[in-house]
Amino acid sequence: MPFWLDIAAFVIKALVIVAAIGGLAILVARLARSGDGDKDREIRIKSINDRYDDMRDALNAGLLEKKERKALIKARKKEAKARRGQPVGKRIFVLTFKGDLRATAVKNLGREIDAVLTVARPQADEVVVRIDSGGGTVTGYGLAAAEILRLRERRIKVTSSVDQVAASGGYMMACAADRIVAAPFAVVGSIGVVASVPNLHKLLKKNEIEYEDITAGEFKRTVSVLGEITPAGRDHFQGKLEAIHAAFKAHVAERRPNLDIARVANGDYWLARDALALGLVDEIVAGDELLFRVRDSARLYEVKWEARKTPLQQLLGGLGVAARRAADFAYGRAAGLA
Structure with missing residues (x-):
């Protein structure tokens, strides 16, 4: 016991x-x-080329004999020394945008673009933005698209890479780039606007509960959850949606002038392999393959604005x-x- x-x-x-x-x-x-917002965050940059090299070396360590490994290590060191004396070639900065309804990642995207613009060389370097978003608020995704346009305005080539989805606001972002590439089964498009508003007015009325919106201004509140939605209020709200849709279509048409905007701006969406024929994307290729192809001809850097690890x-x-x-x-x- x-x-x-x-x-x-x-x-x-x-x-x-x-x-x-x-x-x-x-x-x-x-x-x-x-902490105090930006003071607790910092830009971090990682070499994607080094990541490829590390994976290659790890595999070689298990596949090659001891003499072969030593010879390979010696050759790698010689190559690295030779590169140090060469001028800097093309650099590709890779940013990642994981979207939500409010596009909350837009602040991080803005800081990352700030950092890239301090070093990127016009017409020499490139930025790849890896987008994964089904869209959300017009204000959030409109700002995200404007951030990407900052790069183009300074003659930095931009590629949007879509592996899973860039729909609605996500596509608004994607078409701000010079070109769009997507994995075969990625979903793109959805050039439309939607607003879902549940209305409980009839339920309140049935239970003899009164609700009033006290407003100043004819169109201060045209649609609400609890108040009665009048035909005039509904028409006004519909007009606002139509105006936003028109602005969305104009944005897409300006960036992709070869599109048949009347055909694709109906709110529908497509798999990338079908969207290619419509002109919504420029090439079918997954994001990892896009970077892997250029690993020997460019220096690849992953740039992130993230929380600083304090002691x-x-x-x-x-x-x-x-x-x-x-x-x-x-x-x-x-x-x-x-």
Whole structure:
């Protein structure tokens, strides 16, 4: 009995320690996230070429004999030394935009474009924006498209790469680039505008509940969730949607003048392999393949505006690792003695 009590006591102590460390980590992490916006973020750049080289070297290490590996390492060092003395060739900066309804990633996109514009050479370098978005608010995606246009205005070539979806606002962004490439089964298009407004006025009226919107101005509130939607209010709201749709079509037509805008701007969407014939995309190729093709002719850099890891966050990461190890040790000790 004392033997099992010792085991139980050890496990309980280990769990208490892990729980205490985890609770402390959560508390401090919340405090760490309550910083002052941009001051807690930074631009980070990673060489995609180096990533390819690392993967190649890892495979070679397992496939080649010792002498062959040594010879290859020597050759790689010689190539790297030779490159250092050569002028900088074409550079491609890769940005990633993962969209949501409010296009909340637009701020990060703007900062990344700011960074690229400080170093990019007109008509020499290129930017690839990897877009994944089904669209959302007109204001958010209109701003995202405007950010991409900043690059074109400074004669930096821009390619939009779509692997899964660039629809509605996502396509508004994509067509701001010089060209659009997409994976075969990516979804593109949806050049239209929609507004869904549930209305509970009849339910309130049935239960004898009165609701009033007190406004100043004829069109201050034409459509609401609780108030009655009048024919005049509905027509006014429909007119606003039509105006936004007209602006969307004009934006697409200006950037892609060879499109039959009347045919594609009806709100429908297509797989990329079908959209190619319509002129909505320029080439069928997945984003990874697009970059892989040019790995030997250009320097590729992934650019991200992301949270800065403070010493405190690094400490929390270490505590998390320690907590996991303590839990694993306790589990292993209990299992081994069971």
